[in-house]
Amino acid sequence: MLQVQGVFKSYTTPQGPLAVLAGVDLHLAARSSLALMGESGSGKSTLMHLVAGLDRVDDGSIQVGERRLDRMSEAQLAHWRRTEIGLVFQQFNLIGSLRVDDNLAFQARLAGRFDARWQAQLVERLGLGDLLKRYPEQLSGGQQQRVAVGRALASRPGLLLADEPTGNLDEATSDEVLQLMLDLLRDTPTSLLMVTHSPRIAARLDRQVVLHRGRVLPADAR
Template sequence: MLHVHNVFKSYSSAQGPVEVLRGVELHLQHGSSLALMGESGSGKSTLLHLVAGLDKVDSGIISVADRPLNSMSESQLANWRRTEIGLVFQQFNLIESLRVEDNLAFQARLAGRHDPQWQARLIERLGLGNLLDRYPEQLSGGQQQRVAIGRALASRPALLLADEPTGNLDETTGDEVLQLLLDLLNDSTTSLLMVTHSTHVAERLAHKVRLHKGQVVVEGEG
């Protein structure tokens, strides 16, 4: 599903180039889950942005479902992001002017994949049935993240990218939201790459690796 091969990425600074990723190798099988760990500044979010096609590698190859991202134009990448990946962030990033029901359908409608039956199933599994007419500001943090997860999965993406999705939640709520996410993934063919600093969260996923000074260190098979 996801192959990251010999990826290098650096950024310019007043002191010269800063090398963030140094020959990263990463592989994620279809339908599996992988936790990406590492200290602050290790390159976790940089790698996630590269996998999402939001930035370009200096060298190396990233391919998703056998499609190399560096061969796509900007318009092709934009369409690919709409149809093939879902994104969940620490900040919920819901559209404040839309009700919960419309937030849930937003990504799927953009992708041309709105499926009322699948959305109804997501609403039931995420416990959002009595919240559909509310706006994001009327929801708790845990409720907002459940909506964000439902929105990301509504288009049935091939790959879900999550950046500290429980980082803004208390431990109990975070555990509940994570379990809901994993349960929904078990009912789908979507693969998951999650950035997390939490060993507790990482242990819940099938595999985990650690980034250290821009390189991958295998943590265990889970």
């Protein structure tokens, strides 16, 4: 599903080039989950943005399914993001002017894949039935993140990217949201790449790796 090979990325700063990724190799099999860990500033979010097609590699390649992101135009990447991946963020990023039901359907409608039956299943399994007519500001953090998970999975994407999705939640709510996400993933063709700082959360996924000094290591090789 995902192949990252020899990826380099640096940024220009007043002090000169800042190397963030130095030959990253990473793979994620179809229908599997992978936790990406590492200290603050290790480049986890940078790698996630590259995999999401939100930024460009300096060198190396990223392939998702049959698509080479480093060979795609900006227009192709924008269309690919709308149709082929799901994104879940720490800050929820729901659309404040839309009610829960419309937030849930938003990504699927953009992708041209809205399925009322699947949406109804998501609503039931995420426990959102009594919240559909509320706005995001009327929800707790855990409720907002459940909506965000449902929105990301509504189009049944091949790849779900989650950047610290439980970082703003307490431990009990984190466990609840993660379990719901993993349960739903088992019923879809979706693979999961999650950035997390929590070893406890990471242990729930199929594999764990660590980003250290610009390279990816197995979790037990730090």
